[in-house]
Amino acid sequence: MASIVERPKKDGTVTYQIKWRQDGQWQTENFGEPDAAAQFKKLVEAHGGQWPHGWVRGHGFVEPDAIPGDPLLTDYATRYVDRLTGIDVRTREDYHREVRIHFSLLVHTRTDGVVMPATIGNLTQEDVTDWVRAEQEGEPDPDDKKKWLRRKADPKSIRNRHGLLYCIVQAAMESTPQLRTTNCCKKTSLPRLDDHTAEEMTFLEKTEYQRVAVEIKDPDARDLADWLVGTGMRWGEATALQVRDLRLDADNPTANVQRAWKKAKKGSPSAFYLGPPKTKRARRLIALNTAQVAVCRRLTAGRRPEDFIFRAAMGGHWTHANYYNRKWKPAVAAAVEKGLPKRPRIHDLRHTHVAWLIGANIPLPAIQLRLGHESIQTTVDRYGHLVRSLDRDITAAITEAMGAPAPGAWGPRAVASV
Incomplete structure (x- = not known):
């Protein structure tokens, strides 16, 4: 549940702060009017204690691309990779390639259906989900069904790219000034690592x-x-x-x-x-x-x-x-x-x-x-x-725990005499 806290100022005016917990952390938004604060409180509660979809902290329901200082996702991601420490040169190059080739496919779809470039501020969970699906399905060549404009990505690659994107978005949340209030990658449903029929590993006798x-x-x-x-x-x-x-x-x-x-x-x-x-x-x-x-x-x-x-x-x-x-x-x-x-x-x-x-x-x-x-x-x-060496021990333990079945318990059902 969200709550409204009145905060008097030295000049005698009052601001109204909405407070609620989201994913274990306190979130706040400030208003100058009690009616606006009450309305926003209802919006938060209607969204299950989450920031209302399309609401940008301190700005309200505006398109994030209108916010000054909201960089393109690929530009912000590139700067993030440049500043990473504790990685070798080749790893940094690999991350840059992921940003250049795969993150550039991310777009933001507005609530009115208009598709626009993804920025670090306007990216939503729905945008990330659409991107993951596109990575899974690839893009066939419309002129030749046997060829691909972009091949399907395997589950492990998708998970690795999503993990990098998660860290980038998290950095935007923790930056000063704060560029995001939530991590849109947090609840993404990712493909299972065994979602394929070909064996990833080959074992030789x-x-x-x-x-x-x-x-x-x-x-x-x-x-x-x-x-x-x-x-x-x-x-x-x-x-x-x-x-x-x-x-x-x-x-x-x-x-x-x-x-x-x-x-x-x-x-x-x-x-x-x-x-x-x-x-x-x-x-x-x-x-x-x-x-x-x-x-x-x-x-x-x-x-x-x-x-x-x-x-x-x-x-x-x-x-x-x-x-x-x-x-x-x-x-x-x-x-x-x-x-x-x-x-x-x-x-x-x-x-x-x-x-x-x-x-x-x-x-x-x-x-x-x-x-x-x-x-x-x-x-x-x-x-x-x-690991199958304990299979017999496991089945023996279950048999012992459940006990031997009573005579006739598993046989044909007895016919009651009349």
């Missing part, structure tokens, strides 16, 4: 991986594939490993993940540079088995501490494009030609590693630490559906 591995004729390339599927490391982590990162003489030999390859800013002398791993938890020690230790000893013999463990033909580190096009893609094609029913990506070796661990009943928290996931929720969301 051990024999299926061997069918691909045997087609990798280059021994150095085969070593890298075995390492990826045997450790679950990300591509950028494995190819950044250096001799100094290994501890092979310890009772528990390990590889220390402390750097990874990052995409450099466009126009840089090099396309990649060495930086920190993806997250804080990605800095980790990975336990090695006897076979992996033997491979490391062979690959590091006579090498300097800063030398890369996995090296291409010319002695430098492997690049993803080079490895994929010259080693992985031909091997998969050859395996498929001989009957492999899947087309795994290089990153699917990481998924396969997890599937093997789960198949061996390794607990998810231990898998989280090995993979370097920031949160156990990430591990559960991605791989929890593979």
Whole structure:
């Protein structure tokens, strides 16, 4: 419920402030006349304790584009990304691309149906919902139904873009002066991550991986594939490993993940540079088995501490494009030609590693630490559906709890005698 608070001024006049709680925070609007305050109070209550649709704080029912200082959404978003701290150069470029390509599709539809450019102030929940739907459905080419003017976005991409938009709108709410009173992204219904029929991840059985591995004729390339599927490391982590990162003489030999390859800013002398791993938890020690230790000893013999463990033909580190096009893609094609029913990506070796661990009943928290996931929720969301080792225990527990059915309880209904 909203309330009216009278606020006397030093000059003897009185203002009337409407107060109410919205999403756990106090909201206020001021009026010079009691009748106007009472009318606005009724509007707030009629809208379920929310700001009335189309009302702009301090201005009333006006089109937000008439408010001085209300920038275009893309201009405000660009400035927001420019001022972000704690992100690398490539991430900033990716955010700018999202603003340039996808946020530019956002428009504001007025209550009278007129479509106009989206500003940081006039964007509504309905506008965001329309944008999400457009991202889901894409835009077919009207002249050729087999082509797209804009392809459909997958659920994960939509969620990532919506998350960035949410932060931008939230910044406008918390800015001085305040550019918005509510976050229009807060109640958006987003597509589920499993709203598709194609499997996002490919899991290989051990024999299926061997069918691909045997087609990798280059021994150095085969070593890298075995390492990826045997450790679950990300591509950028494995190819950044250096001799100094290994501890092979310890009772528990390990590889220390402390750097990874990052995409450099466009126009840089090099396309990649060495930086920190993806997250804080990605800095980790990975336990090695006897076979992996033997491979490391062979690959590091006579090498300097800063030398890369996995090296291409010319002695430098492997690049993803080079490895994929010259080693992985031909091997998969050859395996498929001989009957492999899947087309795994290089990153699917990481998924396969997890599937093997789960198949061996390794607990998810231990898998989280090995993979370097920031949160156990990430591990559960991605791989929890593979955990079937407790199915028998679960069904046995339910059977025990419910007890054995009485004789004839589930049989044909007895016929009453007459």
